[in-house]
Amino acid sequence: MRVLAALSGGVDSAVAAARAVDAGHDVVGVHMALSRNRDQFRTGSRGCCSIEDAGDARRAADVLGIPYYVWDLSERFEETVVADFYAEYAAGRTPNPCVRCNEHIKFEALLDKGLALGFDAVCTGHYARIEDRADGTRELHRSADLAKDQSYVLAVMGPDRLARSMFPLCDAASKDDVRAEAAARGLGVSAKPDSYDICFVADGDTQGFLRDKFGARPGDIVDAAGRVVGAHDGAYAYTVGQRKGLAIGRPAPDGKPRYVLEVQPVTNRVVVGPAGDLEIAALVADDAGWLAHDAGPAAGDVGQAAGDAVPGPWIACSAQVRAHGATAAVRVRTLPGRALRVEVDRDAGGPGLRGVAPGQSVVLYDGTRVLGQATVSATERVTATAEVRG
Template sequence: MKVLAALSGGVDSAVAAARAVDAGHDVVGVHMALSRNRDQFRTGSRGCCSIEDAGDARRAADVLGIPYYVWDLSEKFEQTVVADFFAEYEAGRTPNPCVRCNEHIKFEALLDKALALGFDAVCTGHYARIELRPDGSRELHRAADLAKDQSYVLAVIGPDRLARSMFPLGDVASKDEVRAEAARRGLGVSAKPDSYDICFVADGDTHGFLRDKLGARPGDIVDAEGQIVGAHDGAYAYTVGQRKGLAIGRPAPDGKPRYVLEVQPITNRVVVGSAADLAVGAILADDAGWLAGDVEPPVGIGGVPSRDAAWFDCSAQVRAHGTAVDARARVLPGGRVRVELTGDPGSPGLRGVAPGQSIVLYDGTRVLGQATVGATERMTATTEVRE
């Protein structure tokens, strides 16, 4: 096959490209330029897509003996991922830019351009597995190395793009194995630190990045009864579940820490409460997309769901490196899905789930689908799953 290898400049994408070459594919390397004002070197954090990264990607391509190009996708990145980031925080929601990047850049803009140029697939260094079903369709599964699993951020790509994707690192036992392989191959990125934080926030100061764009907007921090307990300079800088950085001068009546329970963009208020107030019993999510056809609802005229689908058992995960919890879900008309926790009502369950986060549903290691959290319902000691 003719394969486009996305080279970020890191060790994972370089080894993934090398494995694609070993498999006999005709491989071309491409580095995505996602910012027009890229720092040459990161300070205070490690992101990706810097000028330094582009140079590392080129050197990896040279070692592998494959053609190398840089594609400028900065305008698309700015219009989708960065614009969504600001809009979601301003609306009191918590976005996941890595999910949006996979959806709109790596598996939309990049893949669509690759297909238009005659490539058969895109190869990336993501840690996830693809398994073939008897009918030839593909399933997305968790990586063998659960500590590095990235199926959560890939759940958004959909079945058509999954069919054109390659993840050669899905079966590796650990990141150490990847680094050792890179060293054996003579790839200079073998010891390069992992990238983390938000790639377009070069210094890692997300609060400052938002403030520079959205400006200071002073308001009140209130408790669940509406009593003012502190002040903030922008509600957009807070997220549900946050504990640090509240700057509340006096403790809660019980002396325990306070957490953000809600961000109210219209009133410009941040509501705080106890850790117990963060427990979630049910989630209503929007814009659902499915990788597993067996959980989609029946459809009527124009492909619109004609009724609610049946409940199905699953596990639910709301953070990229979070723990999946037992749940059941039901697909609703209008691209919505209701997820209810089915474990012991007295257990912690999910805590601090913020609107805007992605919720991904699993059947064992298989990704069923994902949606965007719209609203949550509190878990109480008497919570019962409703029929």
């Protein structure tokens, strides 16, 4: 196969490309330039788009003996990932830019351009596993190394793009093993630190990044009863579950810490309360997409139209709301308009779901298999005194 290997400049993508070469594929490396102003991207190990990454990717391609190109996807990145980031925070929601990058850049813009140029598949260094079913369809599963599993951020890709994807690190036992393999292959990125945080927030200060965009918008911090307990410079800078940086001078009646329970962009208020109020009983999510052909609308009909008025049957599964968060036992049913209702099985034990914010992705699993995902739009708290609706 002709394979387009996405080379980020890190060790994972380099080893993934090397394995694709070993498998006999005709591999071409490409690095995605996601910003025209390269100075805004941090150097070092914090992000995945630092200035030196393009050079590291080129050197990896040279070692592997494959052609190498840089594709300018900066305009698409700005219009989708960065614009969505701003819009979601302005609406009092908490986005996941890595999910949006995988959706709009790595498995939409990159793959679509690759297919137009005659490539058969895109190869990336994600930690996830693809299984082929007897009927020719494909399933997305968690990787062998659960500590590095990235199936959560890949769940948004959809079945058509999954069919054109390769994840050669699917069976990697650990990141240490991948680094050792890179060193053995003579790849200079073998000891390069992992990237983390949001690549387009140059200094890692998300609140400062948002403040530069929106400016100061002073407002009240209130408790669940509406009593003013503090002040803020912009509700957009807060997210559900946040504890640090609240600057509340008045202690809670019980002396325990308070957390953000809700962000209200219309009233410009931030609602805080005790940790127990972060526990949710159910959530509603929109824009559902399904990878599993035996789940989803109408018990397998993944093409449910927005006008359908009949909810689907309840499905028992597990749900995850953060990239490396714990899963909770739930039951889920489809709602009209590509929506979902997810209810936590509180009798199953386990961690449940806490601090879930509108805008987060909820990914549904059957064991290691990804069933589908959607974007949280509303949550219902366990506590009888409060219900948060996004």
